[in-house]
Amino acid sequence: VRRRSAQDLASVDVGNxxxxxAAASLFRSTGYTAATTRDLAGALGIKxxxxxxxxxxxxxxxxxxxxxxxxxxxxxxxxxVADESDPLEAVRVMIxxxxxxxxxxxxxxxxxxxxxxxxxxxxxxxxVQLRDAYEAVVRGVIQxxxxxxxxxxxIRPKYMALAVLNLLNWSxxxxxxxxxxxxxxxxxxxxxxxxxxxxxxxxxxTKRPR
Amino acid sequence: VRRRSAQDLASVDVGNxxxxxAAASLFRSTGYTAATTRDLAGALGIKxxxxxxxxxxxxxxxxxxxxxxxxxxxxxxxxxVADESDPLEAVRVMIxxxxxxxxxxxxxxxxxxxxxxxxxxxxxxxxVQLRDAYEAVVRGVIQxxxxxxxxxxxIRPKYMALAVLNLLNWSxxxxxxxxxxxxxxxxxxxxxxxxxxxxxxxxxxTKRPR
DNA sequence: GTCTATAAAGAGATAGAC
DNA sequence: GTCTATCTCTTTATAGAC
Numbered sequence: 001v002r003r004r005s006a007q008d009l010a011s012v013d014v015g016n017x018x019x020x021x022a023a024a025s026l027f028r029s030t031g032y033t034a035a036t037t038r039d040l041a042g043a044l045g046i047k048x049x050x051x052x053x054x055x056x057x058x059x060x061x062x063x064x065x066x067x068x069x070x071x072x073x074x075x076x077x078x079x080x081v082a083d084e085s086d087p088l089e090a091v092r093v094m095i096x097x098x099x100x101x102x103x104x105x106x107x108x109x110x111x112x113x114x115x116x117x118x119x120x121x122x123x124x125x126x127x128v129q130l131r132d133a134y135e136a137v138v139r140g141v142i143q144x145x146x147x148x149x150x151x152x153x154x155i156r157p158k159y160m161a162l163a164v165l166n167l168l169n170w171s172x173x174x175x176x177x178x179x180x181x182x183x184x185x186x187x188x189x190x191x192x193x194x195x196x197x198x199x200x201x202x203x204x205x206t207k208r209p210r
Numbered sequence: 211v212r213r214r215s216a217q218d219l220a221s222v223d224v225g226n227x228x229x230x231x232a233a234a235s236l237f238r239s240t241g242y243t244a245a246t247t248r249d250l251a252g253a254l255g256i257k258x259x260x261x262x263x264x265x266x267x268x269x270x271x272x273x274x275x276x277x278x279x280x281x282x283x284x285x286x287x288x289x290x291v292a293d294e295s296d297p298l299e300a301v302r303v304m305i306x307x308x309x310x311x312x313x314x315x316x317x318x319x320x321x322x323x324x325x326x327x328x329x330x331x332x333x334x335x336x337x338v339q340l341r342d343a344y345e346a347v348v349r350g351v352i353q354x355x356x357x358x359x360x361x362x363x364x365i366r367p368k369y370m371a372l373a374v375l376n377l378l379n380w381s382x383x384x385x386x387x388x389x390x391x392x393x394x395x396x397x398x399x400x401x402x403x404x405x406x407x408x409x410x411x412x413x414x415x416t417k418r419p420r
Numbered sequence: 421g422t423c424t425a426t427a428a429a430g431a432g433a434t435a436g437a438c
Numbered sequence: 439g440t441c442t443a444t445c446t447c448t449t450t451a452t453a454g455a456c
Contacts, residue, residue: 014439031327033243037432050440052433088409114324117241142408152410155399159391162384163403167373170380174372181369189365193373197407198352199298200362204414224421247450260422262451 014044014054020068023061024107032062032115062115063123069108070130073101078137087141088150092191094141098168099187103175110172135161151195164194224254224264230278233271234317242272242325272325273333279318280340283311288347297351298360302401304351308378309397313385320382345371361405374404 022043026035037058041048055061080097084090102109116124139161145151151160167190175186232253236245247268251258265271290307294300312319326334349371355361361370377400385396 029327031241031243031325033241034328036430038430046439047441048432049434049442053439058432088413091408115241117239118244146410149410150413151408152406155403155408159396159399160403160408162381163377163400164408166380167376170376171372186369189369190373193365193370193404193407195407195409196362197403197405197409198301198361198365198370198374199405199407200356200359203298203360246448248448256421257423258450259424259452263421268450 014046016054019044019054020061020065021107024065024105024111027062027065027111027115028107032111032118059118059120059123062111063119063127065108066112066116066119066127067130069105069112070127070134072105073098073109074130074134074137076101077134081141087145087148088195090141091145091151091195094138095164095168095191095194096184096187098138099171099183099190102168102172103183106172106175109169113169113172135165138165167194224256226264229254229264230271230275231317234275234315234321237272237275237321237325238317242321242328269328269330269333272321273329273337275318276322276326276329276337277340279315279322280337280344282315283308283319284340284344284347286311287344291351297355297358298405300351301355301361301405304348305374305378305401305404306394306397308348309381309393309400312378312382313393316382316385319379323379323382345375348375377404 023035023040026040026043030039037048037051040061041051044051077094077097081090081094084093112127116127119127139157142151142160142164143157146153146157146160171186171190175183177183181189233245233250236250236253240249247258247261250271251261254261287304287307291300291304294303322337326337329337349367352361352370352374353367356363356367356370381396381400385393387393391399
């Protein structure tokens with residue numbers, strides 16, 4: 001049996017989760033293309049050659065970040081609305097679940113949203129499929145609320161879903177935990193704005209319901 | 211006087227506008243860092259060395275794209291709301307002007323929104339200043355409508371402005387002219403959604419104005 | 421205003437030792 | 439599982455001719 005050398009003792013299993021998290025953090029701050037494998041390795045306390053024991057190539061990291069973040073948010077959001085019988089309340093629950101998940105994995109979601117174009121075309125297509133699948137979940141929740149008469153029907157579900165995704169997704173780009181609102185407060189604010197609108201309630205009487 | 215050679219006749223003044231437009235288009239599709247000066251030169255029908263007669267370095271292009279797009283939208287939006295005396299109508303006008311400008315220069319706005327981090331820290335700070343200045347214009351319009359009692363006052367102008375900018379800015383990422391809605395129709399849809407909300411008007415009676 | 425040629429630096433990835 | 443060393447390719451940018 002071989003004795004453990006100093007080299008062995010210094011070894012630290014990097015672990016898939018830590019690797020993805022470090023990659024997402026780096027990709028977020030410098031961008032995927034500008035982020036070097038040397039920088040990433042440095043953040044993990046290893047040399048860039050050692051990185052290739054864990055991954056095939058740099059792009060694998062980006063791909064897995066996109067896949068993981070999208071699969072996770074779809075599962076979480078879908079299961080969170082499944083318990084909700086009131087269609088309008090389901091919209092609120094969806095918004096809360098989306099914000100909580102996206103901001104919990106903020107580096108991964110940021111990277112997924114902004115670096116799609118850096119993937120090879122085959123993998124990009126697969127990620128777009130996952131994104132479409134998640135958008136379908138969101139659209140489904142909207143559509144159900146429209147059919148129940150809870151949400152207005154004069155705007156097609158496609159655009160309603162895009163609007164709410166704009167509102168939610170891109171908050172990741174400016175939200176800072178120390179900036180004031182908590183995640184829940186932000187979700188509540190956006191939820192109210194989306195559903196009730198920005199108009200002063202006292203002004204609503206001037207506009208008759210159709 | 212020197213005779214014009216074949217070389218001279220083949221020369222085409224690239225022109226600052228065309229250069230920026232080509233750069234923005236390329237940066238949008240491949241990302242700033244991945245876009246090579248060779249690709250850009252190729253798109254202009256010249257060699258990459260010739261590019262350096264027009265610019266100092268690659269980053270200059272990104273910087274000018276950011277500055278131009280932000281200065282332009284601020285001027286256009288501010289002057290469009292200046293004529294409007296009704297504060298709520300000013301919000302609608304702002305939304306239309308923003309969408310029209312951002313989608314007219316869609317490659318430049320896309321690049322400005324997504325490539326800020328690729329600028330040197332000094333230039334990034336200047337662009338952030340310009341972005342803040344534009345956000346201040348938007349916040350001003352919101353604030354005026356709130357003070358006039360046209361918009362709800364329970365959400366701080368900061369978050370109202372961020373919400374409407376989310377809604378507008380990130381539409382650039384998915385809007386396609388051939389996709390259905392015209393720019394005006396999209397602006398109208400987003401404007402109604404922002405102001406009136408997604409709720410069905412018939413449901414409003416259940417919630418008393420405060 | 422554009423070219424050819426090239427300098428100089430940095431990138432992703434592999435080989436083989438430990 | 440990590441290292442050192444290195445290959446190979448690509449990149450930005452410059453020099454100097456036309």
